[in-house]
Amino acid sequence: MKPRETRVPWRAGALVLLSTCSPLLAADFQAGVARVKITPPTPSWMSGYAARTHPSEGVEQELWAKALAVRDPRGHQVVLVTTDLIGLPRSISDEVAARVQAQFRVERPQLVLSASHTHCGPAVRKNLAVLYDFSEDDRRRVDTYGAELVDRLVEVVGRALQDLAPARLWVGHGAVGFAVNRREPTPEGVKIGVNPKGPVDHDVPVLKVTGKDGSLRAVLFGYACHNTTLGGDFYRIGGDYAGYAQAELEKAHPGATALFMMLCGGDQNPNPRGTLDLVARHGRALAGEVGRVLGTALLPVRPPIRTALEVVPLDFAPHTRAVFEQEVTSEDRFRQRRARLMLAAYDAGQPPRQTPYPVQAVRFGRDLTLLALGGEPVVDYALRLKRELPGENLIVAGYCHDVMCYIPSRRVLQEGGYEAVDNMIYYGQPGPFAEAVEKTIFAAVRHVTGAVGLRASPASGANATGSSRSRR
Numbered sequence: 001m002k003p004r005e006t007r008v009p010w011r012a013g014a015l016v017l018l019s020t021c022s023p024l025l026a027a028d029f030q031a032g033v034a035r036v037k038i039t040p041p042t043p044s045w046m047s048g049y050a051a052r053t054h055p056s057e058g059v060e061q062e063l064w065a066k067a068l069a070v071r072d073p074r075g076h077q078v079v080l081v082t083t084d085l086i087g088l089p090r091s092i093s094d095e096v097a098a099r100v101q102a103q104f105r106v107e108r109p110q111l112v113l114s115a116s117h118t119h120c121g122p123a124v125r126k127n128l129a130v131l132y133d134f135s136e137d138d139r140r141r142v143d144t145y146g147a148e149l150v151d152r153l154v155e156v157v158g159r160a161l162q163d164l165a166p167a168r169l170w171v172g173h174g175a176v177g178f179a180v181n182r183r184e185p186t187p188e189g190v191k192i193g194v195n196p197k198g199p200v201d202h203d204v205p206v207l208k209v210t211g212k213d214g215s216l217r218a219v220l221f222g223y224a225c226h227n228t229t230l231g232g233d234f235y236r237i238g239g240d241y242a243g244y245a246q247a248e249l250e251k252a253h254p255g256a257t258a259l260f261m262m263l264c265g266g267d268q269n270p271n272p273r274g275t276l277d278l279v280a281r282h283g284r285a286l287a288g289e290v291g292r293v294l295g296t297a298l299l300p301v302r303p304p305i306r307t308a309l310e311v312v313p314l315d316f317a318p319h320t321r322a323v324f325e326q327e328v329t330s331e332d333r334f335r336q337r338r339a340r341l342m343l344a345a346y347d348a349g350q351p352p353r354q355t356p357y358p359v360q361a362v363r364f365g366r367d368l369t370l371l372a373l374g375g376e377p378v379v380d381y382a383l384r385l386k387r388e389l390p391g392e393n394l395i396v397a398g399y400c401h402d403v404m405c406y407i408p409s410r411r412v413l414q415e416g417g418y419e420a421v422d423n424m425i426y427y428g429q430p431g432p433f434a435e436a437v438e439k440t441i442f443a444a445v446r447h448v449t450g451a452v453g454l455r456a457s458p459a460s461g462a463n464a465t466g467s468s469r470s471r472r
């Protein structure tokens, strides 16, 4: 375990962590659901592909922010927010969290902010800023969208809390097979392609929320697969397969809200991909599976709700100014931009050596644990967690709180390729992580799972201690 001093605070304060403990109660929850539209005005610059050359040309599908608030009989709560967006940068999440805490008394560890990673959504503040060479006018539009997005996210949390009413929660799992590992080994190294032999996680976790009368109020589901059915040649705003799946479920269950969480899909692509027909095919497959699971005998989810959040610094591999003095002469405009960012940071005496990384656990009784990780974690993280916590009902999400870059496992880091190295150019980061990245994240995972009462398996080897963390 790293000394506590090395942990980076989430905002100005100290390590943020909350754990509430109370005996298991058989009473029901209160749950509330809300949605607000976050479709940008079009034309807007879209995010996710470096190849796009101009702003959007209309709307294929509206984008939504949705919130599911759940409170247990003792008043412990969690608010899960999902968005049809490429990723939320920390500047957005911090602002939303501060306002939500001040206005609604939802503590930081009780708030989950996630993004579907649709590649047909708008640019979100400085997320992936290296993709663009904005004009003043473009910059103003992106700033305006970012400010309005913060307002909408605060609003959706408030409305979900206002909607609290007696509810029951249930959990189950299904599976769909359209995600494929995209790290294709070639003689020149790992390329983005199709690798049917690579690891995948086809799990589709389903959290069902019913009202007092048994009617479906909300369904939260997830899948580990990039929302990249459509490519960089598509210029209409939309949610890709996840947007389609949510809309299908809401059509099939009038009055219910469907919320999608992206899981550890950093190295997973839909297969096949490239057309709107395939968006519909994958979306229907996922919605159909979630619908099937909803109709089966599910496991009841019981109180209490316990939450914990820790932010750890992830070290980058060492770098020097000379690397970027060389890179700035590159013919690749994205490398040039990244190099200019880094040289400016060196000039300011603050070359980035680490990035803060959020790791959150939300546990419902002994029935379900959601792990919400930042960045774009590759599938190895979910597979390892499931191995180390056998018998636990787990949802392992990525793309939460801050999508600052890809999160390779040790294996992926050693193999190289886009998820290990090249993505850092577009994310404006200095270069690959140091080798300890997976180890550091798993140490934090053990802290937060320990704080919510989940015991690590002996195989995981670490002894998480709670002594240095604040509890409320």
Ligand SMILES: [Zn+2]
Binding pocket: 117, 226, 266, 376
């Ligand atoms: Zn991605």
